[in-house]
Amino acid sequence: MTMLGLGTVLQRPSTSSSISVQTVSPRTPRRLACRVQPCAALVTDTPRPKTLGTSSGNGKVGENGPTIINGQTLHSISAHQLDLLRSMDKYMESSVLPILKDVNACWQPTDFLPDSSSPDFADQVVELRKRTDNLPDDYLVVLVGDMITEEALPTYMAMLNTLDGVRDETGAAPTPWGRWTRQWTAEENRHGDLMNKYCYLSGRVNMKAVEKTIQNLIGSGMDPKTQNNPYYGFIYTSFQERATKISHGNTAAHASEYGDKQLGRICAAIAGDEARHEKAYIKMTDEIFRLDPSGSMIAFSDMMRKQIVMPAHLMDDNEHSSKNGRNLFKDFSAVAQATGTYTGKDYVDIMEFLMKHWKIAELQGLTPEAQKAQEDVQSLLTKFKRLTERQERIMKSKPVVSTQFSWIFNREVPVIMA
Numbered sequence: 001m002t003m004l005g006l007g008t009v010l011q012r013p014s015t016s017s018s019i020s021v022q023t024v025s026p027r028t029p030r031r032l033a034c035r036v037q038p039c040a041a042l043v044t045d046t047p048r049p050k051t052l053g054t055s056s057g058n059g060k061v062g063e064n065g066p067t068i069i070n071g072q073t074l075h076s077i078s079a080h081q082l083d084l085l086r087s088m089d090k091y092m093e094s095s096v097l098p099i100l101k102d103v104n105a106c107w108q109p110t111d112f113l114p115d116s117s118s119p120d121f122a123d124q125v126v127e128l129r130k131r132t133d134n135l136p137d138d139y140l141v142v143l144v145g146d147m148i149t150e151e152a153l154p155t156y157m158a159m160l161n162t163l164d165g166v167r168d169e170t171g172a173a174p175t176p177w178g179r180w181t182r183q184w185t186a187e188e189n190r191h192g193d194l195m196n197k198y199c200y201l202s203g204r205v206n207m208k209a210v211e212k213t214i215q216n217l218i219g220s221g222m223d224p225k226t227q228n229n230p231y232y233g234f235i236y237t238s239f240q241e242r243a244t245k246i247s248h249g250n251t252a253a254h255a256s257e258y259g260d261k262q263l264g265r266i267c268a269a270i271a272g273d274e275a276r277h278e279k280a281y282i283k284m285t286d287e288i289f290r291l292d293p294s295g296s297m298i299a300f301s302d303m304m305r306k307q308i309v310m311p312a313h314l315m316d317d318n319e320h321s322s323k324n325g326r327n328l329f330k331d332f333s334a335v336a337q338a339t340g341t342y343t344g345k346d347y348v349d350i351m352e353f354l355m356k357h358w359k360i361a362e363l364q365g366l367t368p369e370a371q372k373a374q375e376d377v378q379s380l381l382t383k384f385k386r387l388t389e390r391q392e393r394i395m396k397s398k399p400v401v402s403t404q405f406s407w408i409f410n411r412e413v414p415v416i417m418a
Ligand SMILES: [Fe+2]
Pocket: 001, 002, 188, 241, 244, 273, 274, 277
């Protein structure tokens, strides 16, 4: 999972800045900026009307309808839908789990890093530093933001284990769902490890500030608004893995352009993993759509209406907002946008890709509620496309402010004021 990506959305005007306005033009073409949904804290002060937890992990969730807590719907899956998920074990075994790679077939971070047991280790580090010397600051901000997002992996595993009917009930459950969640996490764990070590060795990054941001982010969590419902959860992860693939693919291309071919290979290897994970989550959702087209349509439409939040939307380094007067995640997203790493257009393209893949416009035999959802989400795509084009035009006339990022020792990077 991960990256910037997720969750973007079409930008609202920014309201404040205490920074002096400059006329600096971004180095790369500007594209649409992103906004993030505000996060509503989950407060579990309402008694839950359902019984959870049988040995199968599916409990009786859904028998009494969803729970509403502080205006947020939780445990929305029905008992019938839980039965459908239970019927997917064989499908998971034959079509999804084989997408994971055997440990011996996977790359490991050490494959890309200086060998610390070698007598040439110091020379290898010198070579690495020569390569990273040419990486510009805006590139580093995006790379570090991506790395921090990857490093918050405990949050994403926890998010998967909020999903009714598929969670790993014991921590080592032999179910296909439990194995998927653990082994997906284990593959993802290599991403943050590798990026973190590479950044550390480069000497270009203020690791203490980065480490504080990671600790804050894991401490804050995330709120993807998936209602403890795998229908919603796997639409979210399908979207998000594709977004991550795009983002890491672009950081790979940019690294190579700046002369660091090894970093290019690193980001490309991570993007390759994200591509496999995207395929797996889409396959899970393919089957859910096949078994329950109406329920899936309603979930898809609702997730698109709420918009996909990025997994790192709660990041904080304890100094960015006081120094710059703005939100760290928003500024990181703006730099990702300006460098063409992950943009509002990418967001809309992913939405359109998923709609074509799941044949959203063509599905027949839906319930009246699902037909309404089908119409709504098609209108939403049209609206988002229009807004994206408008935003791209508007952004060209927006002021640019120099913004300090603690991650790169408070060097300044231009940020477009959306
Ligand atoms: Fe991923």
